[in-house]
Structures are given as structure tokens and as C-alpha cells.
Amino acid sequence: MPGKRLAMRKTREVLRLHFDLKLATTVQIVACKQQAVCEAVMISDAIVAGQISKLMLDITRKLDESVAAVQETCSLEEFTVYRTAVGRILGDVLLEVLNPLYSRHPTLRPPGFE
Numbered sequence: 001m002p003g004k005r006l007a008m009r010k011t012r013e014v015l016r017l018h019f020d021l022k023l024a025t026t027v028q029i030v031a032c033k034q035q036a037v038c039e040a041v042m043i044s045d046a047i048v049a050g051q052i053s054k055l056m057l058d059i060t061r062k063l064d065e066s067v068a069a070v071q072e073t074c075s076l077e078e079f080t081v082y083r084t085a086v087g088r089i090l091g092d093v094l095l096e097v098l099n100p101l102y103s104r105h106p107t108l109r110p111p112g113f114e
Contacts, residue, residue: 042100049105056097
């Protein structure tokens with residue numbers, strides 16, 4: 001009986017690992033497809049794209065400044081919560097707007113912006 005339980009436990013572990021790997025692969029495929037769609041439909045007009053790039057970079061700079069202000073004046077707990085929230089916003093701006101925009105218009109990418 002103990003041998004059977006061990007075999008069943010190992011089978012469950014293998015199935016769990018297989019499921020986790022398959023889920024991770026699916027998530028990556030969806031993310032790649034979503035990125036490709038974003039790049040394909042991102043702003044085609046170079047002038048408008050340049051304006052959006054400038055605005056988004058200004059917004060990210062102001063968000064960074066706001067994090068510094070909160071760090072200087074608020075409790076560690078408030079700062080941590082705020083920084084996390086702003087980090088999500090900055091991540092979305094980068095992944096959903098700037099990266100697709102710069103993929104479509106590589107000449108707009110600021111030097112050193114990776």
C-alpha cells in the first residue's frame with residue numbers, strides 16, 4: 001500500500017508540474033499575441049505617436065516624483081502601498097503604451113530607453 005501511495009503522489013506531482021508548465025506556456029502565448037495586436041494597432045501617425053510618447057514620458061516622470069514626495073512625507077506603510085500602486089501604473093504605461101508605440105515607431109524611442 002505505501003508503494004502505491006508514493007506512486008500516486010509522484011503521479012500527481014508530475015501532472016501538477018505538467019499543468020503548471022502548460023499554463024505558463026499558454027500565458028506566454030497569449031501575452032505575445034496581445035503584444036503583437038497592440039503593436040499592429042498602435043498609433044500609426046508618427047506625429048501623434050511622438051506627442052503621445054512625450055506625454056507618457058512626462059506622466060511617468062511626474063509619477064516618479066510623486067513617489068519621492070510620498071516617501072519624504074508619509075509613513076513607511078503608506079509609502080509602500082503608494083509605491084506599489086504607482087509601480088502597477090508605470091508597468092501598464094510601459095507594457096501597454098510605450099513598448100508597442102516604440103515597436104511601431106523605433107525612432108521615437110529615447111536613447112537608453114530599454
